[in-house]
Amino acid sequence: MAFRIDQIRLHQIAMPLVRPFETSFGRTVERQIILVEAVADGVSGWGEVTAGERPFYNEEWTDSAWLLLRDYAGPAALGRELGSAAECAPLFARIRENRMAWGGFEAAVWDLEARLLDRPLWRHIGGDRAEIPCGVSIGIQESVPALIATIERELACGYQRIKIKIKPGWDVDVVCEVRRALPSIRLMVDANSAYTLADADHLRRLDDFYLMMIEQPLAHDDIIDHAELQLKLATPLCLDESIRTAHHAEQAMRLGAAKIINIKLGRVGGFSEARRIHDVAQAAGVPVWCGGMLESGVGRAHNVALSTLPNFVLPGDVSASRRYWSRDVIAPPIDVTPRGTIAVSGEPGFGSALDFDFLRSITVREETLR
Ligand code: OSB
Ligand code: MG
Numbered sequence: 001m002a003f004r005i006d007q008i009r010l011h012q013i014a015m016p017l018v019r020p021f022e023t024s025f026g027r028t029v030e031r032q033i034i035l036v037e038a039v040a041d042g043v044s045g046w047g048e049v050t051a052g053e054r055p056f057y058n059e060e061w062t063d064s065a066w067l068l069l070r071d072y073a074g075p076a077a078l079g080r081e082l083g084s085a086a087e088c089a090p091l092f093a094r095i096r097e098n099r100m101a102w103g104g105f106e107a108a109v110w111d112l113e114a115r116l117l118d119r120p121l122w123r124h125i126g127g128d129r130a131e132i133p134c135g136v137s138i139g140i141q142e143s144v145p146a147l148i149a150t151i152e153r154e155l156a157c158g159y160q161r162i163k164i165k166i167k168p169g170w171d172v173d174v175v176c177e178v179r180r181a182l183p184s185i186r187l188m189v190d191a192n193s194a195y196t197l198a199d200a201d202h203l204r205r206l207d208d209f210y211l212m213m214i215e216q217p218l219a220h221d222d223i224i225d226h227a228e229l230q231l232k233l234a235t236p237l238c239l240d241e242s243i244r245t246a247h248h249a250e251q252a253m254r255l256g257a258a259k260i261i262n263i264k265l266g267r268v269g270g271f272s273e274a275r276r277i278h279d280v281a282q283a284a285g286v287p288v289w290c291g292g293m294l295e296s297g298v299g300r301a302h303n304v305a306l307s308t309l310p311n312f313v314l315p316g317d318v319s320a321s322r323r324y325w326s327r328d329v330i331a332p333p334i335d336v337t338p339r340g341t342i343a344v345s346g347e348p349g350f351g352s353a354l355d356f357d358f359l360r361s362i363t364v365r366e367e368t369l370r
Helices: 062-077 099-116 144-156 172-181 197-209 224-232 246-255 271-284 297-306 356-362
Strands: 007-023 026-040 043-049 131-133 135-138 161-165 187-190 237-239 260-263 288-290 341-343 363-369
Touching: 007 062, 007 356, 026 062, 026 099, 043 062, 043 099, 043 297, 062 099, 062 363, 099 271, 099 297, 135 144, 144 161, 144 172, 161 172, 172 187, 172 197, 197 224, 224 237, 224 246, 246 271, 260 271, 271 288, 356 363
Parallel strands: 135 161, 161 187, 237 260, 260 288
Antiparallel strands: 007 026, 007 363, 026 043, 131 341
16 A cells, blocks of 8 residues: 655663573673664554674664664655655665664554554464464573573463574583483573684584574674585574575575574564565475574564564564563563463554553653655
8 A cells, every 4th residue: 555654753662671681792781772663654653673782692773773774764765755665675775784774664664554454464474373383492591400490481371492503612611501400391591693604623523413404603794615515514593684685585495594484573674575585495395494683572572473474484583571670661562371371462553552652751862754
């Protein structure tokens, strides 16, 4: 359906995590999140920028995203007549990368279109399942017993698979002990680019622990070394950081660098590219799952919607709001069933209401583009 973007509002919110989250590239204690509100005909659609606070996962960070939206993506989209939400991403074709920034806006436009059509976002993007399988991502802990206790707590909540973050010095021995304590759980690891091909023999030791996959062991922008590493490992490799477009996905699958693909809405620049990656992977028989970036309820609900597409066959890093937030910006918050699933909402758009009083109370800057 055709609509015109009359206004764009940027809201930056500060949200302390319930507990710090540590990966191979750093520790996050508080999120600084930009929510993007796209307005047409008095109706607002909402999206979330998933950039971190520092440029350590990819090149983006909260402040870079703010400037990109304010000075480039916003002006490229304002006042434009769109025939449909699918026409949004091409407006940003001149912008190199910075996908999390403009992808937050792109997701808001899909939400907006779903609301204009009075339709749930998950149905609007072509989802076909009302309940999605869920896993959790567990950061680097201070000790192995603390890690095992954390895993047991998450299993008790019903989560279907456990992902643990690894880095040099917190890898093979840790996985070995987790496996000894919990021999039959569905387990995987994520290195966030902490290794090189020189570590191939070390990484091969992970083959003893029948992991579901090893996520992004090598460089954030590499495909070829991953292909070479895969030849040396029995455990399937999954790419996260390296896949930003369907073209990257095709190259990685062709070379044998990715037997599984993690799709993150922000990393790939929104729903259009996420669906394209989903489709090329499906055509190649490669399963995908939805990654997470410590999102607030807005991004979390978008991830739930994305996960309803048919080739999202593995449990994603899409988990309950309460794992990260004492209070979320949406009401009701995202919750998990005892079966380790999240049920989608039948409400229009991303499916929950924003808690505007709370949103105002945690807003640190706001700007309206018109
Ligand atoms: O690589 O998947 C990742 C969090 C921040 C940055 C990168 C990653 C992650 C996670 C958390 O694993 C997933 C979540 O939001 O639960
Ligand atoms: Mg990852």
